[in-house]
Amino acid sequence: MNRANAARPILWNYHLSTCSWRVRIALSLKAIDYEYRAVDLLSKKGGDQFSTQFTKLNPKQEVPILLIDNNLFTQSIPIIEYLDDTRTSGTKLLSSDPVKRAKSKIIAELINSGIQPYQNANVIKKINVQMGKVKRIEWLNFYLNKGLKALEANLKNTKGRYCVGDEISIADLCLVPQVYAAKRYKIDVTKYPLINSVNLELEILPNFIKAHPDNQPDSLKNNN
Amino acid sequence: MNRANAARPILWNYHLSTCSWRVRIALSLKAIDYEYRAVDLLSKKGGDQFSTQFTKLNPKQEVPILLIDNNLFTQSIPIIEYLDDTRTSGTKLLSSDPVKRAKSKIIAELINSGIQPYQNANVIKKINVQMGKVKRIEWLNFYLNKGLKALEANLKNTKGRYCVGDEISIADLCLVPQVYAAKRYKIDVTKYPLINSVNLELEILPNFIKAHPDNQPDSLKNNN
Numbered sequence: 507m508n509r510a511n512a513a514r515p516i517l518w519n520y521h522l523s524t525c526s527w528r529v530r531i532a533l534s535l536k537a538i539d540y541e542y543r544a545v546d547l548l549s550k551k552g553g554d555q556f557s558t559q560f561t562k563l564n565p566k567q568e569v570p571i572l573l574i575d576n577n578l579f580t581q582s583i584p585i586i587e588y589l590d591d592t593r594t595s596g597t598k599l600l601s602s603d604p605v606k607r608a609k610s611k612i613i614a615e616l617i618n619s620g621i622q623p624y625q626n627a628n629v630i631k632k633i634n635v636q637m638g639k640v641k642r643i644e645w646l647n648f649y650l651n652k653g654l655k656a657l658e659a660n661l662k663n664t665k666g667r668y669c670v671g672d673e674i675s676i677a678d679l680c681l682v683p684q685v686y687a688a689k690r691y692k693i694d695v696t697k698y699p700l701i702n703s704v705n706l707e708l709e710i711l712p713n714f715i716k717a718h719p720d721n722q723p724d725s726l727k728n729n730n
Numbered sequence: 731m732n733r734a735n736a737a738r739p740i741l742w743n744y745h746l747s748t749c750s751w752r753v754r755i756a757l758s759l760k761a762i763d764y765e766y767r768a769v770d771l772l773s774k775k776g777g778d779q780f781s782t783q784f785t786k787l788n789p790k791q792e793v794p795i796l797l798i799d800n801n802l803f804t805q806s807i808p809i810i811e812y813l814d815d816t817r818t819s820g821t822k823l824l825s826s827d828p829v830k831r832a833k834s835k836i837i838a839e840l841i842n843s844g845i846q847p848y849q850n851a852n853v854i855k856k857i858n859v860q861m862g863k864v865k866r867i868e869w870l871n872f873y874l875n876k877g878l879k880a881l882e883a884n885l886k887n888t889k890g891r892y893c894v895g896d897e898i899s900i901a902d903l904c905l906v907p908q909v910y911a912a913k914r915y916k917i918d919v920t921k922y923p924l925i926n927s928v929n930l931e932l933e934i935l936p937n938f939i940k941a942h943p944d945n946q947p948d949s950l951k952n953n954n
Contacts, residue, residue, distance in 0.1 A: 659789035
């Protein structure tokens with residue numbers, strides 16, 4: 507049986523979540539149709555990810571979650587790798603060359619474990635409550651610039667048209683949402699010319715546009 | 731040419747760094763000989779990872795770095811995956827079954843991006859300076875327990891003798907150092923019986939003992 511013909515996958519996600527967005531790009535690039543289930547991380551109840559029902563699905567109380575092939579998977583990077591491992595459709599997201607594959611994953615991890623954990627909604631809320639708005643802005647500036655500076659240096663050794671050479675990879679799926687988040691937090695991304703250049707190449711591609719927060723059912727733009 | 735016979739790999743690392751420790755376990759399980767280069771993250775100069783020389787090697791100013799096959803790789807998870815991709819020696823760290831592989835990587839990421847970023851030396855130092863010792867302890871208790879609780883729930887669906895079934899995987903390489911770090915920060919790990927049980931199975935294995943902080947050249951135990 508062709509796995510792509512099995513039950514339609516379900517993605518629990520939030521339009522602005524950068525980790526959700528990475529998976530949306532992957533699903534789009536792999537031409538996988540899916541059901542969109544919105545989880546409002548900023549709901550008036552204090553975040554729908556903390557509900558009893560959602561916590562049963564993911565005890566870490568985070569999006570994204572993907573139900574696919576009868577498995578419930580969390581964590582964006584393993585989800586993307588699973589999609590690429592099991593689907594030959596669309597764009598290959600991980601090179602068959604181990605060195606190129608490692609270079610893409612290193613960039614993906616630099617963002618996933620080295621930047622995103624310091625800017626996610628829960629942490630920012632905690633910093634705000636504990637230290638106030640000024641320190642929160644300092645915190646975001648510190649971690650975002652530290653991460654982007656390291657990413658810029660990394661791209662010097664890997665960049666072609668995209669993050670690693672001229673082929674789209676898992677690294678690119680992490681870069682675009684990260685740049686968007688940095689801009690939301692008023693970071694001047696033009697200070698990082700290589701990051702900025704890769705982002706400009708990627709953000710105009712149809713599969714990236716399709717996955718953009720503004721184009722999701724739970725975007726405020728679509729609810730006005 | 732057999733890659734294992736090429737130039738001896740060099741690992742820049744620190745005995746207590748949990749990310750370094752994961753890679754040491756991988757090198758040990760894959761039976762790869764390497765040169766140990768200690769980077770003192772807590773040196774009197776404020777951390778040798780911030781030196782100009784080290785920053786050239788890794789702009790992110792973190793360990794581990796592995797020089798192997800003429801490539802300089804950062805980020806523990808991609809390093810471990812590269813070792814498993816390119817070396818058939820020793821233990822297989824990622825299953826050839828995509829679902830099992832995803833389950834192992836999900837646990838590895840839960841620790842790598844979901845817990846470790848909140849307990850690393852730089853963050854703890856920052857929290858301490860900004861908010862003081864009491865808030866630092868609260869911070870560690872909050873993030874470690876939140877992460878371990880989610881990990882415990884995850885293991886209910888995957889655990890055998892080890893994290894995922896009865897075969898060692900990348901998940902186990904992340905679990906042992908994480909449990910050690912939690913204990914250092916006075917978390918009672920027996921509250922998490924599945925985590926505790928897997929850790930007890932793993933920590934007595936020779937390759938895990940060999941990679942333990944106490945058994946590294948830069949351990950204080952070895953310098954007294």
